Amino acid sequence: MPMLDVKNIHKSFETTEVLKGISFSMEKEETKVIIGTSGTGKSTLLRCLNQLDPPDEGEVWLDGEELTNPSIDINRIRQKIGFVFQDFNLFNHLTALRNVSIGLEKVKQLNKEKARERAMDELKRVGLEKQINQYPAQLSGGQKQRVGIARALAMDPDIILFDEPTSALDPELIGDVLDVMKSLYGKVAMLIVTHEMGFARNVADEIIFMEGGVIVEKGPPKQMFQSPTKQRTKEFLGRIATLYGAE
Amino acid sequence: MRGLAVTIELTLLSMLCASTLAIMMAFGRSYGKQPLPFIALIYEKIFRGIPLIVIFILVYFGLAQIGILIDAFSAAIIGLALHSTAYQIQIYRSAINSIPEGQVIAAQSLGMSKLQAIRYILLPQMLRLSIPGWSNEFTIILKDTSIAIAIGVVELMRQGRYVIVREPSVALYILLVVALIYFIFVFTINRGLSYLEKRYHISGLEITKAR
Numbered sequence: 001m002p003m004l005d006v007k008n009i010h011k012s013f014e015t016t017e018v019l020k021g022i023s024f025s026m027e028k029e030e031t032k033v034i035i036g037t038s039g040t041g042k043s044t045l046l047r048c049l050n051q052l053d054p055p056d057e058g059e060v061w062l063d064g065e066e067l068t069n070p071s072i073d074i075n076r077i078r079q080k081i082g083f084v085f086q087d088f089n090l091f092n093h094l095t096a097l098r099n100v101s102i103g104l105e106k107v108k109q110l111n112k113e114k115a116r117e118r119a120m121d122e123l124k125r126v127g128l129e130k131q132i133n134q135y136p137a138q139l140s141g142g143q144k145q146r147v148g149i150a151r152a153l154a155m156d157p158d159i160i161l162f163d164e165p166t167s168a169l170d171p172e173l174i175g176d177v178l179d180v181m182k183s184l185y186g187k188v189a190m191l192i193v194t195h196e197m198g199f200a201r202n203v204a205d206e207i208i209f210m211e212g213g214v215i216v217e218k219g220p221p222k223q224m225f226q227s228p229t230k231q232r233t234k235e236f237l238g239r240i241a242t243l244y245g246a247e
Numbered sequence: 248m249r250g251l252a253v254t255i256e257l258t259l260l261s262m263l264c265a266s267t268l269a270i271m272m273a274f275g276r277s278y279g280k281q282p283l284p285f286i287a288l289i290y291e292k293i294f295r296g297i298p299l300i301v302i303f304i305l306v307y308f309g310l311a312q313i314g315i316l317i318d319a320f321s322a323a324i325i326g327l328a329l330h331s332t333a334y335q336i337q338i339y340r341s342a343i344n345s346i347p348e349g350q351v352i353a354a355q356s357l358g359m360s361k362l363q364a365i366r367y368i369l370l371p372q373m374l375r376l377s378i379p380g381w382s383n384e385f386t387i388i389l390k391d392t393s394i395a396i397a398i399g400v401v402e403l404m405r406q407g408r409y410v411i412v413r414e415p416s417v418a419l420y421i422l423l424v425v426a427l428i429y430f431i432f433v434f435t436i437n438r439g440l441s442y443l444e445k446r447y448h449i450s451g452l453e454i455t456k457a458r
Binding site: 087 | 346347349350352353354355357359360367368371375449
């Protein structure tokens with residue numbers, strides 16, 4: 001049984017159907033990257049998975065539990081699904097350390113001291129031991145995003161969803177964030193929406209190409225980049241290559 | 248100076264009631280499920296549309312007519328609180344709405360319930376952002392307590408009038424003293440609150456003065 005199983009997800013906003021039947025599954029500690037043009041429902045899909053935007057149709061299963069079942073305690077499940085946002089969404093009134101520890105204290109009910117220690121460890125892991133007492137507004141974009149990753153990691157999730165984690169960053173800051181993500185490879189499952197093709201090619205176990213609310217094609221990076229079977233995939237990758245420079 | 252004590256009591260008690268009620272309604276309006284936003288909206292429209300003195304009279308004499316008897320002091324607190332709540336909802340609501348919704352979503356992604364997200368993420372930021380508007384409302388309530396004279400509460404202004412009746416020759420002097428007491432009180436409160444505002448600012452989010 002796969003760790004995460006997504007079955008035939010449909011989601012509409014008013015009259016527009018954004019997701020038109022998405023199915024895929026993920027194993028423990030697997031890394032998958034979702035690529036595709038903007039407005040094609042990639043972010044919506046991530047939000048459907050942790051039920052921030054519950055899907056209209058279809059099922060999401062994690063560890064043998066159905067998340068789309070309305071009677072499930074979704075707050076308990078969300079602890080197992082980390083979420084890293086494009087625009088960080090850090091808590092502005094809390095220091096980097098408290099941003100990471102507050103979930104441990106208030107959700108996992110750890111005592112202050114334990115939560116603090118754990119938060120320190122996670123911030124060290126993302127290379128921010130010097131910034132623990134700074135507030136979000138005093139951090140650079142790359143540092144903010146690493147706090148965001150540490151905050152997700154601290155909860156010991158089964159899987160972390162990344163919603164375009166580097167899209168809001170200056171180019172020179174992207175590398176730090178991607179390095180942290182690479183270091184997590186094989187330690188926690190990651191589902192990453194990104195336009196960083198180099199990263200996708202080097203890190204992903206599988207690449208999922210989405211367009212128009214459906215999965216057009218999926219496969220290992222080598223196959224996807226060198227010999228995609230669908231015309232649409234070829235066109236998309238060709239366009240991306242001219243935009244970002246072929247690697 | 249019993250009048251002054253009554254004025255202070257009226258201010259503090261009605262401020263306490265109004266702030267609590269308004270904070271709840273403001274969250275209800277921004278993050279609550281229907282019918283909460285609707286109730287808060289209707290409340291706000293009604294009580295912002297009625298002059299304070301009419302509210303006082305309705306609470307004191309109106310309720311008495313349908314058999315609910317309350318003393319003038321309580322009626323004044325209720326009246327002031329009902330009135331101020333309607334205005335304070337706006338203060339808190341604009342503070343709440345200026346906090347990006349993404350922070351609530353992030354908190355929920357960590358497994359917090361909506362109430363926890365409000366309590367630990369929104370409330371602390373909202374209170375800081377509300378201090379300027381709140382201190383404004385505080386001074387308004389303080390001065391509005393003088394309207395309680397209409398239902399016979401013996402507060403600062405009323406006390407002043409008593410003295411004037413006894414010694415009409417010093418009327419101007421007494422009125423100036425009353426005005427001065429209000430002023431000193433308001434001034435002190437505002438200084439105290441702007442100290443709080445500086446003390447609890449969020450680092451990096453200060454608005455620096457334009458050069």
